[in-house]
Amino acid sequence: MNVDRAPATRSIVFHEGRLGRPERERLLGQQGCAVWLTGLSGSGKSTIARALEAVLYDEGRLVYVLDGDNLRHGLNADLGFSPADRRENVRRTGEVAALFADAGVIAVAALISPFASDREQVRRAVGAPNFIEVYLDVPLAVCEERDPKGMYRKARAGLMAEFTGISSPYEPPASPDLVLRTAEAGVEECVQSIRRELQKRGILPAP
């Protein structure tokens, strides 16, 4: 975890324990990281996250999914959908992903995270080599056709303000670490792409 950022007020000492990330990673037999799934609503983020979790669990890996929707019931329950609140939503989730990575856990974040600069901030918080930005590149028309939560329909009917892709912008990653096209590739294929990326980086052992 990057700890070079100064707190808002007061001089605060950073306490290092006798045990650090390497010891936890040794205990778990894996490297901590953050797999960051970004894309429109309906692009398949939660589905891919849960499928990745299941595949890695079966190999004995400790994975924890940070689902944007779920976090809005707890940590981010005070935030709405204005641009400022979306930024803070991504910032906090990114800091939590950094903590999980530091704990040695494979954190899988699934949230729209529409703004490029916010995702870059998360990359810095987690630390570049262990942050994997995965762009779910799915045409808006496909997401809208899927509409798993019926929200595009509501947004088109004007019943939902600030809905990403309709009335709020989405900034695609300029250079994502991985691109998944769930309109064309199946879930299993997408999961294996992420798995190979984790192996390539040494986060998972090579096959």
Next chain:
Amino acid sequence: MNVDRAPATRSIVFHEGRLGRPERERLLGQQGCAVWLTGLSGSGKSTIARALEAVLYDEGRLVYVLDGDNLRHGLNADLGFSPADRRENVRRTGEVAALFADAGVIAVAALISPFASDREQVRRAVGAPNFIEVYLDVPLAVCEERDPKGMYRKARAGLMAEFTGISSPYEPPASPDLVLRTAEAGVEECVQSIRRELQKRGILPAP
């Protein structure tokens, strides 16, 4: 994790994965929980947290320390020391502790957390049986004598506003799960008290 709390806006579906907390706990061979160390600055929270981490690590447990000072460099970097900011500091840390407990990790939180109602909110977020409130009951005079960060001196000199115990209140727990008196008991003794409490609750196997 308690997910019965409604998000601030918009209907948000809670996504349950195929894998849940029981599977992660089985993988790790331990139960997730939050050991919450509360007390004045200088009462020994960080010291006890790190010592507990070391003892449990040597037994193969996955422990992660959420140190209040460290979190102010990241997740809580936007917060100061007003009562409202202290509340939010504790709320967020509590939600993160709940996530770690849900991940199957033994989270050890070390932060002053001066207000009783905030700690009760954390108890609800984590879930009562796996939340262990540990009160470091140390006389102010002893903490001030220790003054490991030189902050009491500054506070007495009027150089630090809203300092707990001096110019900001501390509400001791009415019925903590455990009381540690670090002015009288050694670090190892305190750590073993926590360990016994975890065994009593079945979070760690009985000796």
